[in-house]
Amino acid sequence: MPVSGQELTKFLRTVEILCLLLVVLSFYLLYASRTGEAHTVWEVLHPAFIPMLFVATSLLSAILLTSEKAAYKLLFIIFYSILIHSFFSIIFPAGDMSGQQTILGRTRLVYDNVVLHGWPQWSTIPIQSRVFEWFNGINFQAGLSVVFARMFSIDIFWVHLFLVPVLWGIFIPIAAYLTTKALTQNDKVAVLSSLLISAFPYATYFGAISMPNSLGYIFFFYSLYFALKHLSSNSSRTAYWIVPFSFFALFSHYLTGVMSFSLLFLALAFKSSRSQEKTSSLTGKISLGILFLFCASLLPLSLIYLRFFHSATYTAFTLDKVYELPLQEIVGLFLLGELIYGFDVKTILLIIIGPALALLCMIYQLYRLKRDPHSKFRTHVSFLFVAFLIMLIDYGILKVFMSGLPLNEERLWVFRDLIAAPFVALAIYAVVSSLQAFLKAKSPSTITVSGLKTLSKANVLRVSGLLLTLNVLIPVVLGGWITLSLSAAYPQVAPLQTTWYELEAVKYIAKNTTEKYVVIGDIWTIYAGEMIVGIQNPRAYYFAENDPRGYNLSSRMQSEPSPQIMIEAMNQTGTDTTVAYFIVTEPRLGAEEFKNIVSKARETLTVFHVTGAGKLYVFSYRKG
Amino acid sequence: MNGSFRLSRLETLIAQDPSLLFTLASYGLIIAMYINLNAFNSSVLGIATSALYFLINGIFLEHAFFEKEATFFRLMFGILLLIMLLGFVGLFTVIIYNLDVIRFTSVLFIATTLSSLLNRRVKNKNAS
Numbered sequence: 001m002p003v004s005g006q007e008l009t010k011f012l013r014t015v016e017i018l019c020l021l022l023v024v025l026s027f028y029l030l031y032a033s034r035t036g037e038a039h040t041v042w043e044v045l046h047p048a049f050i051p052m053l054f055v056a057t058s059l060l061s062a063i064l065l066t067s068e069k070a071a072y073k074l075l076f077i078i079f080y081s082i083l084i085h086s087f088f089s090i091i092f093p094a095g096d097m098s099g100q101q102t103i104l105g106r107t108r109l110v111y112d113n114v115v116l117h118g119w120p121q122w123s124t125i126p127i128q129s130r131v132f133e134w135f136n137g138i139n140f141q142a143g144l145s146v147v148f149a150r151m152f153s154i155d156i157f158w159v160h161l162f163l164v165p166v167l168w169g170i171f172i173p174i175a176a177y178l179t180t181k182a183l184t185q186n187d188k189v190a191v192l193s194s195l196l197i198s199a200f201p202y203a204t205y206f207g208a209i210s211m212p213n214s215l216g217y218i219f220f221f222y223s224l225y226f227a228l229k230h231l232s233s234n235s236s237r238t239a240y241w242i243v244p245f246s247f248f249a250l251f252s253h254y255l256t257g258v259m260s261f262s263l264l265f266l267a268l269a270f271k272s273s274r275s276q277e278k279t280s281s282l283t284g285k286i287s288l289g290i291l292f293l294f295c296a297s298l299l300p301l302s303l304i305y306l307r308f309f310h311s312a313t314y315t316a317f318t319l320d321k322v323y324e325l326p327l328q329e330i331v332g333l334f335l336l337g338e339l340i341y342g343f344d345v346k347t348i349l350l351i352i353i354g355p356a357l358a359l360l361c362m363i364y365q366l367y368r369l370k371r372d373p374h375s376k377f378r379t380h381v382s383f384l385f386v387a388f389l390i391m392l393i394d395y396g397i398l399k400v401f402m403s404g405l406p407l408n409e410e411r412l413w414v415f416r417d418l419i420a421a422p423f424v425a426l427a428i429y430a431v432v433s434s435l436q437a438f439l440k441a442k443s444p445s446t447i448t449v450s451g452l453k454t455l456s457k458a459n460v461l462r463v464s465g466l467l468l469t470l471n472v473l474i475p476v477v478l479g480g481w482i483t484l485s486l487s488a489a490y491p492q493v494a495p496l497q498t499t500w501y502e503l504e505a506v507k508y509i510a511k512n513t514t515e516k517y518v519v520i521g522d523i524w525t526i527y528a529g530e531m532i533v534g535i536q537n538p539r540a541y542y543f544a545e546n547d548p549r550g551y552n553l554s555s556r557m558q559s560e561p562s563p564q565i566m567i568e569a570m571n572q573t574g575t576d577t578t579v580a581y582f583i584v585t586e587p588r589l590g591a592e593e594f595k596n597i598v599s600k601a602r603e604t605l606t607v608f609h610v611t612g613a614g615k616l617y618v619f620s621y622r623k624g
Numbered sequence: 625m626n627g628s629f630r631l632s633r634l635e636t637l638i639a640q641d642p643s644l645l646f647t648l649a650s651y652g653l654i655i656a657m658y659i660n661l662n663a664f665n666s667s668v669l670g671i672a673t674s675a676l677y678f679l680i681n682g683i684f685l686e687h688a689f690f691e692k693e694a695t696f697f698r699l700m701f702g703i704l705l706l707i708m709l710l711g712f713v714g715l716f717t718v719i720i721y722n723l724d725v726i727r728f729t730s731v732l733f734i735a736t737t738l739s740s741l742l743n744r745r746v747k748n749k750n751a752s
Contacts, residue, residue, distance in 0.1 A: 071696035110718055118718045134719045143714025143723065144707070150728045151677070153660055153670030167707070174700050222704070248708055251715065 012066055015059055016076070022056035023079050030083070030090045036500030037587075041087045041490050050483060056080070058479030062471065064191045065432060073191045074177060082169030084198055085207040087490055089161040094498040094531050097524075100209045101498070102545055104160045105530025107142040111149060111156040114537050118142065121536065132309035137212030140251040144215075157531060164214045168207035172197055172418075175221035180422035182228040183380050186429070193425035199482045200354050200417035201347075202410065204489035213411060216256025219249035221418050223260040224387070227267035231274075231379050242267065255407060258302045259415055262295040263387055270383045292386060299394045300402060314404035321400050334396040337410060350488040351413075353481075358420030361427040362388065384419055391416040432474060439466045495524075496587050501612025502528040508609050509581055509618060510540055516576060517541065518569045520553045521583035541573040557582050558589070561601035566621040578623045581608060586615040632695055638680055639687035639743060646680050647740040653677045654732045661725050681736055682706050684743035691746070709735050 029046040038044045060080055064073055088096040095101065106119040115121050118139040133139075141163070149159040173194035180186075180193035197203055206214045223245035230238040242264045250257025269291035273284035300317075307313045322330060332340040339348045362385045369378040391412055398409040506528045509519065518541040519529055526535075529542035536544055543550025553569050566580035582601065586594040601619045608620035638646050653673045660669045686693075686702025693701060713731045717723050723731070 071694070074696070110723055113722050113724045116722050117720070135715075139718050140711055140715045143716075143718045144711040146718075146723045147710050147714045147728060147731055150661055150723075150725065151657060151670060151674040151732075153657075153665055153667050171700070171704055174697070178697070219708075244708070248711075251712075 019059040061475035061478040085165040105535035108534035110142040164210040201489035216252030358423035361423040517579040684739035688742035
């Protein structure tokens, strides 16, 4: 009985509806896991969530291997991608406790019109520093978030938390699709790549936190796509598109900006070397080699010269690690970085399996295309291979030969992952298509049940095995890989995230104080405070998270709470502040110490508010 | 198929912008957002007007720059360009002074005017 095209379409639609339903249910389960007090997402995730996500991912992988329209497949991937990047924003009351909270602290000031001319509030003297501060990413993200918050009429808190997960969820799969399509001209490989980008833990993590750097990765990926397009285009207009995307990557973060510009130079060099091939191959190769060195050195050198714009940067080249560490550790650091320190084997494998597979695929493609010098995609593969090498070399240089970096070197791995995704998709698709070819060769009539009847018993088993591998095993393996990689993307160990009662206390103070006030508290209180009223807001002052004065006042209050320290805090705000608050939280201090501080503070200060079933106390002191 | 056809027709209609109808509609949406911010503060109204704003101006921009791409990718490129434009104008407004409600409204006006002008430029080029 032949399976008609109509029946197949019906079956496909059923699978699609089921997949969509599972994604919607997963969103619901994620929302049901929302908690006010947790360390990691794994602690509170609904027990049915991961199995459901695994089934949804497997179904999605199966849909991607069908002949459904690419735009529909991408829509599914976009929903899915938003889901897996929203763990922090949906589960925790204030998102992940990290840099994103400090970014919101600055964005809040722009939203509430507290600062003029952007962040920072103070004026830096050298003009180049001022210009750097204007375009350093915080102001760009603040501009974007505030515009969205006002458009949607939603508080900046929510817009900020979901800005990157949503933008990443929508635009990164599309960029992956376009980049892979430009490389392979194959729709199925391209959609597979847009899903597989979620199998890279570092990329998933950066897509889940609202940081300028994460926004920069999005623009970087589009500049990479236009670079590839430029290589296969005869028009110089395509090169113009790399420039605005590189500039936006730079507006978002200097790291993504510098990497985008290196790839721009590299693409131009590849393009010109291709035209020079006809005249002099040696000149082309030499100029390409020089350009490679230039592009690879752009990031390390730019980090050194960052001090010209940003005075608090002390980056330098150093051989300290080479002298101090044993050889195997240096090699380990160069290749695997922080992974050599205490990470479990499963996490290491999940992080390196994608890039390793991509590297092997790149080498194989280069070998294959060497025999076909007129192949259209030879330049593309070579370009991406060189870009991949630049990322690896730059990572090694930053990790082993530099010190005092203003950023974590592992951020470079996101670039590596973005370049790797198309090749991983290519490798997987090669397996799928060779299985399909084998299946066709063995039995051209496998799609029909009657066709199976005509085969011998041994062949029926073989064909059924291949069919099972193609339609079930490969989607299940892909689903399992992507779901499992989430365990490496979202931390397994973390400090207690901002709790509901810390947020509630901060909101309570803001709502019930009409005068200017200052709040003394630990770093966790500062994180909560800056999300609600901003950082160093003259009306509601929270010391910046890196301000030693705030740390000093907090530790003194914790050892000996007194009105004198509160007065000192009021005087340090630089405005006519008349009220000071002191916040102590039990889970941050431990029950014994918390009890001690509360009983001491009660003697001299007024209890202003108690929340979290007695886990948080707010004490106040009023001047005069 | 039918959905894609309808989207394509809507896209053509907006890109043609007969008698600046959609540009004016976009200005109307900005005024609606301004009123919403000052009077109602309704997220539902905000999201609805923003969605229409993104659709109109996204189509203007995709028509101006990505005419040759497939419908879905054209639209996504248009929306991405609009987000970049809003971010860029927003950034300069933040640097110049601040992004209060009035200046936010100006950001939207600038983005719409630029998108509409770019769309018209391509339209005139295609006509000539």
